Amino acid sequence: MDMQKTGIFLAELRKGENLTQDELGEKIGVTNKTVSRWENGNYLPPVELLQMLSKLYGVSINELLSGERLNDEHYKENAEEYIVADLLKKRKEAKKRLVLAVIVACISVLAGLAITLLGTLLPAPIWVTVGCVAFSVVVVGLGIAVCCVLTVDAGVYECPHCGEKFVPSMKDFVFGVHTLTKRKLKCPNCGKKSFCKKKLS
Ligand SMILES: [Zn+2]
Numbered sequence: 001m002d003m004q005k006t007g008i009f010l011a012e013l014r015k016g017e018n019l020t021q022d023e024l025g026e027k028i029g030v031t032n033k034t035v036s037r038w039e040n041g042n043y044l045p046p047v048e049l050l051q052m053l054s055k056l057y058g059v060s061i062n063e064l065l066s067g068e069r070l071n072d073e074h075y076k077e078n079a080e081e082y083i084v085a086d087l088l089k090k091r092k093e094a095k096k097r098l099v100l101a102v103i104v105a106c107i108s109v110l111a112g113l114a115i116t117l118l119g120t121l122l123p124a125p126i127w128v129t130v131g132c133v134a135f136s137v138v139v140v141g142l143g144i145a146v147c148c149v150l151t152v153d154a155g156v157y158e159c160p161h162c163g164e165k166f167v168p169s170m171k172d173f174v175f176g177v178h179t180l181t182k183r184k185l186k187c188p189n190c191g192k193k194s195f196c197k198k199k200l201s
Pocket of ligand 1: 159160161162163164187188189190191192
């Protein structure tokens, strides 16, 4: 995506409607500075405003993002390009979150172990030991919770019976029996409980 091109196109469209940056900003509820940043290619309007601009100028969002009016053939090509780019971006983000989750898991388990060891090895009164163990349980629990939040929507699970791909609820995700790549989940489509394979996007 060429933001410069989109910006120039946005400016052209605005001038075509005989609007100043001020007037356009007023119409759609942003400042003239914001309009100017879009038109300079510094920022892309958020999706709600892209929808507004597309209606206002009578062009598609796809055309706004492409920075030009598209004929049918080009339209298809460009639409696919954006869909693919979006999917790739999502997959990249999902991978990043998975890596982060593994790091969080390792750190929390190590921290838990260290605290437990300290509590049991040091000559301390029993309540200190118990406190340390309890604290380490909390640390590990928090680590697991963070991991769940990070990975629950990273990718989808595939039902081995009907092939349905779905994102499990947080509850099913946390309490589902699992291996590294599979998790026992109830399929929302066929209702069977089975080990579903994790797929990225
Ligand atoms: Zn199923």
